[in-house]
Amino acid sequence: MNFIQTRGNDETRPKAVTFSQAILSPIASFGGLYVPETLPELGEEFLNKHLNSSYKELASDMLSRFEIDIDQSVIDEALALYDKFDDSSNPVPVVKIKDNLYVSELYHGPTRAFKDMALQPFGKILSSVAQKRDENYLILAATSGDTGPAALETFKNQKNIQVVCMYPANGTSDVQRLQMVTESASNLKVIGIKGNFDDAQSALKNLLVSPSFKATLKEKNISLSAANSVNFGRIIFQIVYHIHNYLELVRQNAIEIGEKVYLNVPSGNFGNVLGGYYAMLMGLPVEKLVISSNENNILTRLIQTGIYDIREGNLKLTTSPAMDILKSSNVERVLFGLYGASRTRELMEGLDKEKIYTLSSWELEKLQEIFVADYCSDEEGKEYIKAAFADGYLMDPHTATCFKAYETLSNPKIKSIIYSTAEWTKFSPVIANALTGEVDAKDIIALESISKEAKVEIPVMVKELFNKKIVHNRVIEKEDIEKEILKFL
Numbered sequence: 001m002n003f004i005q006t007r008g009n010d011e012t013r014p015k016a017v018t019f020s021q022a023i024l025s026p027i028a029s030f031g032g033l034y035v036p037e038t039l040p041e042l043g044e045e046f047l048n049k050h051l052n053s054s055y056k057e058l059a060s061d062m063l064s065r066f067e068i069d070i071d072q073s074v075i076d077e078a079l080a081l082y083d084k085f086d087d088s089s090n091p092v093p094v095v096k097i098k099d100n101l102y103v104s105e106l107y108h109g110p111t112r113a114f115k116d117m118a119l120q121p122f123g124k125i126l127s128s129v130a131q132k133r134d135e136n137y138l139i140l141a142a143t144s145g146d147t148g149p150a151a152l153e154t155f156k157n158q159k160n161i162q163v164v165c166m167y168p169a170n171g172t173s174d175v176q177r178l179q180m181v182t183e184s185a186s187n188l189k190v191i192g193i194k195g196n197f198d199d200a201q202s203a204l205k206n207l208l209v210s211p212s213f214k215a216t217l218k219e220k221n222i223s224l225s226a227a228n229s230v231n232f233g234r235i236i237f238q239i240v241y242h243i244h245n246y247l248e249l250v251r252q253n254a255i256e257i258g259e260k261v262y263l264n265v266p267s268g269n270f271g272n273v274l275g276g277y278y279a280m281l282m283g284l285p286v287e288k289l290v291i292s293s294n295e296n297n298i299l300t301r302l303i304q305t306g307i308y309d310i311r312e313g314n315l316k317l318t319t320s321p322a323m324d325i326l327k328s329s330n331v332e333r334v335l336f337g338l339y340g341a342s343r344t345r346e347l348m349e350g351l352d353k354e355k356i357y358t359l360s361s362w363e364l365e366k367l368q369e370i371f372v373a374d375y376c377s378d379e380e381g382k383e384y385i386k387a388a389f390a391d392g393y394l395m396d397p398h399t400a401t402c403f404k405a406y407e408t409l410s411n412p413k414i415k416s417i418i419y420s421t422a423e424w425t426k427f428s429p430v431i432a433n434a435l436t437g438e439v440d441a442k443d444i445i446a447l448e449s450i451s452k453e454a455k456v457e458i459p460v461m462v463k464e465l466f467n468k469k470i471v472h473n474r475v476i477e478k479e480d481i482e483k484e485i486l487k488f489l
């Protein structure tokens with residue numbers, strides 16, 4: 001299958017590229033993204049066929065329908081990484097909360113957040129493509145906390161790939177920071193930046209346009225790639241679990257094949273729910289995709305009003321930081337799917353220039369046929385964490401936002417699947433605050449108190465972090481970043 005471009009073709013690049021090309025250089029003509037030219041049809045027959053399949057069997061068959069240019073042996077190796085999840089027979093448990101409400105737990109991988117679902121297999125595939133081409137790639141990542149650990153974990157010791165990961169020195173939880181700074185491999189470099197996530201991101205942007213940096217890459221024969229959430233190599237693995245979740249509900253006798261469900265997804269860069277959108281287009285019976293946000297409610301406003309407006313440009317820091325976002329990159333793929341390339345280019349260029357775009361009423365109607373959206377404040381989120389805990393379910397602040405949208409937007413007669421994107425261990429100070437009222441506890445204290453309160457064990461890989469040797473202890477000013485990276489290369 002070939003991949004085409006959301007903003008059309010600029011005639012300097014090929015009109016269509018293979019999967020390998022799309023994942024190595026994910027930015028397309030006019031700054032657009034790659035999307036599959038067609039999607040495979042996976043109707044009821046496919047669902048029936050996989051009623052008793054394992055996660056890996058389902059994933060393997062779904063991937064084969066995309067006909068990507070990756071050897072089956074590499075795909076098998078990539079999918080085998082799901083064996084490292086808590087339950088090797090089922091990496092994604094789906095838990096019943098109450099009648100008609102289910103939670104899909106996407107955080108049972110090595111770094112305890114949903115990023116592992118895609119980055120684990122993606123790392124294997126990208127490295128194998130680089131080896132096959134005998135090329136060396138540098139991956140630069142600025143992280144607010146979950147992508148960094150997952151990227152380091154997947155690329156450590158992978159051939160032909162080097163990773164530099166920048167994080168805001170005071171902007172992550174202790175667990176997130178330790179997951180990065182204790183990760184030891186000669187192809188990884190982790191750098192703390194004095195400042196917030198925006199500072200880390202702008203340091204990265206400056207680097208990408210620096211002539212001396214480019215010259216060094218050229219001299220050393222290193223190309224740049226990206227592992228961020230617009231990479232289709234990640235998106236493709238984020239289609240699988242939506243189908244899996246649906247089949248889990250069938251297996252639990254909650255629904256019959258063909259019955260529609262809500263998928264309720266805590267969203268930031270829109271990669272998780274984009275997988276659900278593609279699953280729906282491929283034939284999964286979905287009533288609506290429910291978009292949950294925090295007070296950075298840009299997606300709620302888009303879906304409710306048709307206006308994407310970031311002119312004010314102020315990002316709020318919330319207790320669900322993985323969704324603190326103004327520019328939600330994967331929305332572009334939906335615009336392309338609904339309105340085509342030339343309109344997408346017009347809208348996205350408008351956003352770049354004017355910081356706003358407005359859909360026509362016809363366009364808004366099309367969007368609302370598929371999506372509904374609501375947002376949840378930190379205070380409300382805390383109440384949902386408390387209430388769920390009283391009912392016996394422990395969840396993180398990102399997952400909590402979905403409970404608001406569930407109440408305001410879902411028809412209670414139709415089954416809902418809420419996506420849980422992080423384990424409680426990753427955001428323990430916020431959860432401890434919700435459950436016991438303690439304020440500003442360090443992670444190690446909060447983990448212990450939640451563990452006692454909820455009678456759950458702290459997973460070994462989280463506990464171990466606090467005794468592991470710190471191998472990356474550089475925290476620098478963002479002006480010094482280029483020097484630091486050139487030293488590493």
Ligand SMILES: *Cc1c(COP(=O)(O)O)cnc(C)c1O
Nearest residue numbers: 146267268269270271272322421
């Ligand atoms: C990345 C992330 C999200 C947002 O996912 P998108 O694909 O960017 O919409 C939500 N919750 C957690 C915990 C995350 O790490």
